[in-house]
Amino acid sequence: MDNIYHQDSVRPTITQLDPITQFIRSIYNIGLIFIGITVGAWLLLVLTNTHLHTHLPFPSYVLAAIVFLVIICMHCIPRLSYYWFTKWFPASVVVVCTTLFGTYLIDDLTTFVIIGVMIGVALIILILNFAGAMCPQEFLPGGVCSTLLMMALLLCLFIVGIVQICTGNVFVLDAFASILFVMVVIAIPIQAQLNHCRLDTVEIVPKEHLMVCTLTLYLHSMIFFFCVCYFILVEERKEAMRQTTEGPKISLENDFD
Numbered sequence: 001m002d003n004i005y006h007q008d009s010v011r012p013t014i015t016q017l018d019p020i021t022q023f024i025r026s027i028y029n030i031g032l033i034f035i036g037i038t039v040g041a042w043l044l045l046v047l048t049n050t051h052l053h054t055h056l057p058f059p060s061y062v063l064a065a066i067v068f069l070v071i072i073c074m075h076c077i078p079r080l081s082y083y084w085f086t087k088w089f090p091a092s093v094v095v096v097c098t099t100l101f102g103t104y105l106i107d108d109l110t111t112f113v114i115i116g117v118m119i120g121v122a123l124i125i126l127i128l129n130f131a132g133a134m135c136p137q138e139f140l141p142g143g144v145c146s147t148l149l150m151m152a153l154l155l156c157l158f159i160v161g162i163v164q165i166c167t168g169n170v171f172v173l174d175a176f177a178s179i180l181f182v183m184v185v186i187a188i189p190i191q192a193q194l195n196h197c198r199l200d201t202v203e204i205v206p207k208e209h210l211m212v213c214t215l216t217l218y219l220h221s222m223i224f225f226f227c228v229c230y231f232i233l234v235e236e237r238k239e240a241m242r243q244t245t246e247g248p249k250i251s252l253e254n255d256f257d
Contacts (some may be wrong), residue, residue: 022196023206027195030210031061031217034091036101039118044101046111056197061099061165067094071215078208085210092246094215105229113232121225125188129217132192139191150190153183174234181227188220 031109045052053060073080080086106114132140157179164172190199195213197204 009161010019019206020204023210024196026206026210026218027214030214031221034095034214035221037095038102038218041099042102042114044113046106051103051107053100053107060101060104061161063097067097067101067219068106069220070094071212074212074215078205078212081208081211094219098219102226104159105226105233108233109229114229116226117225117232121221121228124244125221125224128185128188129192132189133196133198135189137187138192146186146190150183150186152220153179157183170237174187177227177230177234180223181231184220184223184227188224191216191220 044050054069070093074090080090160172160179163169164176164212169222189214193199194202194204195217
């Protein structure tokens with residue numbers, strides 16, 4: 001009888017996750033919510049044939065500049081992540097501006113292409129994040145060389161971006177997108193190492209780094225998607241130019257016939 005009473009008094013205990021595991025899970029959970037909001041908004045706009053970007057009174061690079069400034073502020077002022085409003089309001093601004101920026105690109109693509117790109121990009125980003133989280137660090141970027149390379153690419157990106165804004169040259173924009181694509185491919189495994197606390201040079205404070213890491217994960221995914229969409233549009237533009245240049249030749253041949 002004593003054993004029975006003793007068993008009744010025993011209650012199962014729920015093991016709590018350690019702070020680092022909670023930190024990692026929170027990054028991916030919140031990041032997936034942000035991505036889901038953006039993708040859901042895009043699909044809704046595509047299905048309803050709504051061209052939201054045509055109603056914006058400013059060019060697309062203004063949205064990109066706002067996102068960049070917000071992220072810089074959150075990196076430079078870590079205390080912003082300690083308070084509810086100063087944490088979620090900038091995050092909302094980033095998600096809204098990024099979603100609006102994407103409407104400039106998806107408006108020129110078909111629904112089939114958009115969904116296909118989303119699936120392909122999701123798979124590649126999963127692979128890059130898995131590599132950063134699990135692969136031996138000897139084979140991953142994140143050291144001095146890759147850091148210097150990222151700084152050099154960032155400097156080139158700023159210069160090319162300023163030239164493109166001043167000149168409006170589409171080929172300069174192609175170079176800008178190419179540099180940005182290389183940067184994000186390098187940055188995703190580095191950020192994955194940071195998210196999983198694998199970088200010894202950075203001391204992770206979960207409350208301080210949670211929102212910044214989440215937004216970085218979100219933006220890397222969006223930038224990768226934007227670059228792929230832009231490259232598809234570039235190929236369509238080249239194909240259109242090729243057809244226009246070949247058109248007169250065909251007409252001349254027909255005239256001679």
